[in-house]
Amino acid sequence: DAMVIQNPRYQVTQFGKPVTLSCSQTLNHNVMYWYQQKSSQAPKLLFHYYDKDFNNEADTPDNFQSRRPNTSFCFLDIRSPGLGDAAMYLCATSRPGSKNIQYFGAGTRLSVL
Amino acid sequence: SQQGEEDPQALSIQEGENATMxxxxxxxxxxxxxxxxxxxxxxxxxxxxxxxxxxxHSGRLRVTLDTSKKSSSLLITASRAADTASYFCATGEDAGGTSYGKLTFGQGTILTVHP
Structure with missing residues (x-):
C-alpha cells in the first residue's frame, strides 16, 4: 500500500547531540511537510517542500533544518536538541489539486535527555 | 494566533451515544x-x-460549516469504543488561486467512548 513511513518511531538523544529524523513516501506527492506536536497540542507546521522548493515557517527555530534529496525522502535535522524539543514529529504529504488533504506518517517520538 | 479553536477540549460518552465537536x-x-x-x-x-x-456526510460522520459564524461541527453518531481518539479540525488557507496551501490545526478534542 502507498504510504508515508517515518523512522525511527522512537528516538532518544542527548541534550545538544544532533539528531536526524527521516520520512519516506510511496505516494509520489509533490509536497512534504514536517510538523512538531507537543503533548495535547495541535500539530505545528515547521516547514514544507513543494518539490525542491523549501518553505520555512517564520517562527521555526534555526535549530531545525530539513533536506529533501528526492521526491520520496525528506529529513528533519535538529542541530542541537534542547529539552524543549522533545515532542512528536509528524511528516505528511499532499498532492496539488487535491484540496490539500494531507497523508501523515505514524510519527517519531523524540526524547531529549 | 491560533486559527482553529475547538470545544470541548475533552468529551466522555458511552458507546451508542452521539458525539459532537x-x-x-x-x-x-x-x-x-x-x-x-x-x-x-x-x-x-x-x-x-x-x-x-x-x-x-460520510458514514457515521456529519460535518456542518457556517462560514458566516466561522464555525464547523463534527457529529459522530452511534459512537463505538474504537472511536476513542483525538479529533482535530484543520482549515485550508485561501491560497489565492494556487493549487495547494497549508493547513492550520485546531487544538483538538479528546473523545473517550466507554464500552
Whole structure:
C-alpha cells in the first residue's frame, strides 16, 4: 500500500547531540511537510517542500533544518536538541489539486535527555 | 494566533451515544477538514467540507460549516469504543488561486467512548 513511513518511531538523544529524523513516501506527492506536536497540542507546521522548493515557517527555530534529496525522502535535522524539543514529529504529504488533504506518517517520538 | 479553536477540549460518552465537536476559525478559508489521531500515532483524514458547502456526510460522520459564524461541527453518531481518539479540525488557507496551501490545526478534542 502507498504510504508515508517515518523512522525511527522512537528516538532518544542527548541534550545538544544532533539528531536526524527521516520520512519516506510511496505516494509520489509533490509536497512534504514536517510538523512538531507537543503533548495535547495541535500539530505545528515547521516547514514544507513543494518539490525542491523549501518553505520555512517564520517562527521555526534555526535549530531545525530539513533536506529533501528526492521526491520520496525528506529529513528533519535538529542541530542541537534542547529539552524543549522533545515532542512528536509528524511528516505528511499532499498532492496539488487535491484540496490539500494531507497523508501523515505514524510519527517519531523524540526524547531529549 | 491560533486559527482553529475547538470545544470541548475533552468529551466522555458511552458507546451508542452521539458525539459532537465544534471548531471555530478566524480567517477566510478554502475548505475545512477533520482529522483523527489515535494515541501516539499520526493523523488520519476523515472528511473535507468546502467553503461553499453547508453540510456533508460520510458514514457515521456529519460535518456542518457556517462560514458566516466561522464555525464547523463534527457529529459522530452511534459512537463505538474504537472511536476513542483525538479529533482535530484543520482549515485550508485561501491560497489565492494556487493549487495547494497549508493547513492550520485546531487544538483538538479528546473523545473517550466507554464500552
Amino acid at each position: 465544534n471548531c471555530s476559525y478566524k480567517t477566510s478559508i478554502n475548505n475545512l477538514q477533520w482529522y483523527r489521531q489515535n494515541s501516539g500515532r499520526g493523523l488520519v483524514h476523515l472528511i473535507l467540507i468546502r467553503s461553499n458547502e453547508r453540510e456533508k
